[in-house]
Amino acid sequence: MKKIIIIKYGELSTKKDNINFFISKLKNNISIILKNIDNEIKYDFGRMFIKVNEKDIDSVVNKLKKVFGILEIIIGYIGNELEIEKIKNNTLSLINDKKFNTFKVITKRSDKNYPINSMEINNVIGGFLLKNISNIKVDVHNPELSINIEIRKNEVLYYFNGIKGLGGYPVGTLGKGLLMLSGGIDSPVSGYMAIKRGVKIEAIYFESPPHTSEMAKEKVIKLARVLSSYNAEIKLHIINFTEIQETILKNIPHDYLITIMRRMMYRISAIIAHNNKCNILINGESIGQVASQTLTSMRAINEVIKMPVIRPLACFDKLEIINKAKEINTYDISTLPYEDCCTIFVPTHPVINPSVSKCEEYEKLIPYKDLIHTAIKNHEVLIIKEEIENKYQDLL
Amino acid sequence: MIYLDYSATTPVSYEVLDTISKVTKEFIGNANSLHALGLKSANLLESATKQIADIYGISPNEIIYTSGATEANNMALIGVAMANHKKGKHIIVSKLEHPSIYAICNYLKSIGFEISYVNNDKEGLIDFDDLKNKIREDTILVSICAVNSETGVRQPLKMIRQIIKKENLATIFHSDITQAVGKVSINFHDIDLASMSAHKIFGPKGIGFLYKSNMIKISPLIYGSGKFNELKPGTPPLPLIAALSKAIRLANNDLEKRERFVNLLNMKIVNFLEKYPEIKINKTKYSIPQILNISIMNIMPETFLHMLDKHEVYVSTNTACSSGEISNSIMAIYDDSKRAKHTLRISLSYVTTTDEINKFLEIFKEEYEKAITVK
Incomplete structure (x- = not known):
């Protein structure tokens, strides 16, 4: 029997009118990740069928586990023996290696000319299995193993319990956002969560050489690379923040350093987002985590831009964020010990309840509009893909 | 060599x-x-x-x-x-x-x-x-x-x-x-x-x-x-x-092609050695062709290894990591302690040539027949 991969859609089924758009986007996203593998994809409103060579099945399933918009990934088996006796034996041999105590047979007959109806097939197969496997019972409400049999024109499709997919919406179905990506634990997780809701992301990173090292930038590239495995590729905007940061340090009272610095980052991010057709900013802020993330701080900082800022982690505990970071493989990269521009020049007593009027007052002391203009004009753009270009091909 | x-x-x-x-x-x-x-x-x-x-x-x-x-x-x-x-x-x-x-x-x-x-x-x-x-x-x-x-x-x-x-x-x-x-x-x-x-x-x-x-x-x-x-x-x-x-x-290049080639070399050796009744081929239908194990029942394998050594022909008894002992694997498969004591392993690679195998079989024949006559 030939194996086939079956995909069940996630929340898409709630999108009545534009479901076609969602599914074809999902199909495109899948085609992109399978570009180096021979495949054939067909779909209807209920599910998608992917045919690949037998040897590629495991690796394709692994790739599909990283695609948003998939509720369940199921391995199905296609046989061309339509006789009921053959179906009985095939079912038995397919479930031979499975461990279960309760089961249910669910038959669909898309070929209505087939002589036995679905209910009867359920009974025949169920009875046959009960006779041939000891210690199993039928449970129609909550079976451990669901045995699905679909009788079509010239073939029979068998499938069983599937593997859980990531859920969410296909990436790109809800437009674009700009992720403020530091080297820390939180921002990659927020990026992941935005991607999960179908938002295609670009990312922005602020570097402060020589205070921050090349390694710190390399670390952010690695984080972007992890995220790109869910997002096809990521456009990473790198802003040289040294001059702005040094000017702030020289001219602004130290308890307001972080607040003003964040206001500058927000201003730059909003402009970059606007220029790149991103509708929202996304960041890793979590209420109360540090001085710049108190509610008053958030308000004083957010006040400089009009664009909506999505903070997927606002109400998460640190431990919850860490667990998620470990799950998506960003934690080990985030905890590499390099300084980033939020951790250098941290004042001993940053203001916890900054006032907007004071921020505005202090900002008059520096020519920030010119500095921002220069930083944006000179910014670097990298396209990060999951596959690293192998610079060392001759050596390896 | x-x-x-x-x-x-x-x-x-x-x-x-x-x-x-x-x-x-x-x-x-x-x-x-x-x-x-x-x-x-x-x-x-x-x-x-x-x-x-x-x-x-x-x-x-x-x-x-x-x-x-x-x-x-x-x-x-x-x-x-x-x-x-x-x-x-x-x-x-x-x-x-x-x-x-x-x-x-x-x-x-x-x-x-x-x-x-x-x-x-x-x-x-x-x-x-x-x-x-x-x-x-x-x-x-x-x-x-x-x-x-x-x-x-x-x-x-x-x-x-x-x-x-x-x-x-x-x-x-x-x-x-x-x-x-x-x-x-x-x-x-x-x-x-x-x-x-x-x-x-x-x-x-x-x-x-x-x-x-x-x-x-x-x-x-x-x-x-x-x-x-x-x-x-x-x-x-x-x-x-x-x-x-x-x-x-x-x-990992051409794995299957290489395996097919080595299989031909393996068959050649097996066909040749099968002529000797005192040589047992320790090969099952699950053996890969790159490893060929035999038991020479009438000579101590170490003696024979050194005889081949003189011609710069290199094979091993058991594995390099357990030489000198009785072969656990042969014992586990054939349950025959003599067979397990007399094993010789010939291991091949896709870089092995047909010429090398021909020469090896020639030397093998010469030394083996000499050894049994002396005995």
Whole structure:
């Protein structure tokens, strides 16, 4: 029997009118990740069928586990023996290696000319299995193993319990956002969560050489690379923040350093987002985590831009964020010990309840509009893909 | 020289040697260092690891570099034992393992673990029913090699995995794949842990890796610092790692074509040796062609090995790691102690030539017939 991969859609089924758009986007996203593998994809409103060579099945399933918009990934088996006796034996041999105590047979007959109806097939197969496997019972409400049999024109499709997919919406179905990506634990997780809701992301990173090292930038590239495995590729905007940061340090009272610095980052991010057709900013802020993330701080900082800022982690505990970071493989990269521009020049007593009027007052002391203009004009753009270009091909 | 001991070790290929030399000269930075030279080394390390991961369809952080398969076996078995001793202390291994596995099992036994040995049938294949019966609730690990080093018997890892996981989902499956790498294809999704070594595939001695699926946890054997892997701290040996990555890439070219060619050489030797009634061919239908084991019942194998030695023909008795003892694997398959004492292993590679085999058979005939006349 030939194996086939079956995909069940996630929340898409709630999108009545534009479901076609969602599914074809999902199909495109899948085609992109399978570009180096021979495949054939067909779909209807209920599910998608992917045919690949037998040897590629495991690796394709692994790739599909990283695609948003998939509720369940199921391995199905296609046989061309339509006789009921053959179906009985095939079912038995397919479930031979499975461990279960309760089961249910669910038959669909898309070929209505087939002589036995679905209910009867359920009974025949169920009875046959009960006779041939000891210690199993039928449970129609909550079976451990669901045995699905679909009788079509010239073939029979068998499938069983599937593997859980990531859920969410296909990436790109809800437009674009700009992720403020530091080297820390939180921002990659927020990026992941935005991607999960179908938002295609670009990312922005602020570097402060020589205070921050090349390694710190390399670390952010690695984080972007992890995220790109869910997002096809990521456009990473790198802003040289040294001059702005040094000017702030020289001219602004130290308890307001972080607040003003964040206001500058927000201003730059909003402009970059606007220029790149991103509708929202996304960041890793979590209420109360540090001085710049108190509610008053958030308000004083957010006040400089009009664009909506999505903070997927606002109400998460640190431990919850860490667990998620470990799950998506960003934690080990985030905890590499390099300084980033939020951790250098941290004042001993940053203001916890900054006032907007004071921020505005202090900002008059520096020519920030010119500095921002220069930083944006000179910014670097990298396209990060999951596959690293192998610079060392001759050596390896 | 006619080298027919490729399963003991292989010479380093020219391409791999070139990598070792270039990387040693050009990548002097410690991959753990913060400066540009460190970064350059870290980047090469990353590319080398990614290449291996891509070839095997695994993730780069599932690769832990070791000094070779013996270290990887230690890391796997002891690592699983230490991480899971509260869940259970029962470990199952086959009777066809590399001696290092038994040495580790003896150690684990001395500190309170229980070791069971799963039987195999007359073809060398694991007895599935016996395996099924031996798996218990407290079985934390099953270790079964992919290819036996003495007889070349290949085990169906997928089926073994299915049996293990059906009986006890928490039982971890380790496989020593050293003799399979570069000879037959391996699906890493069939196993949780796997050990291999570069020097069996024309790479340098002193490097190998442990594959550890991200789904399982093991305890470290050694402690130290370094950012790449907590299970193997310290400065990564970059020239060896780059060499390993290259050796793996080269070894995976044309696997099937190479196997077919080696099979022809193997058949040629078998056809020739079958003429002698006192020579038993220890080959089952599951043996891979690269490893050919025979028992010369009327001569001590060591004597014959030295007779061939004089002609610069190199084969081995048992495996290089257990010379001098009775062959466990032959005993496990044929249950014949004389046969197990008289084994000789001829191991072939795709670089072996037909000329070499012709010459080998000529020398074999001359020396063998001389030896029995003297006797």
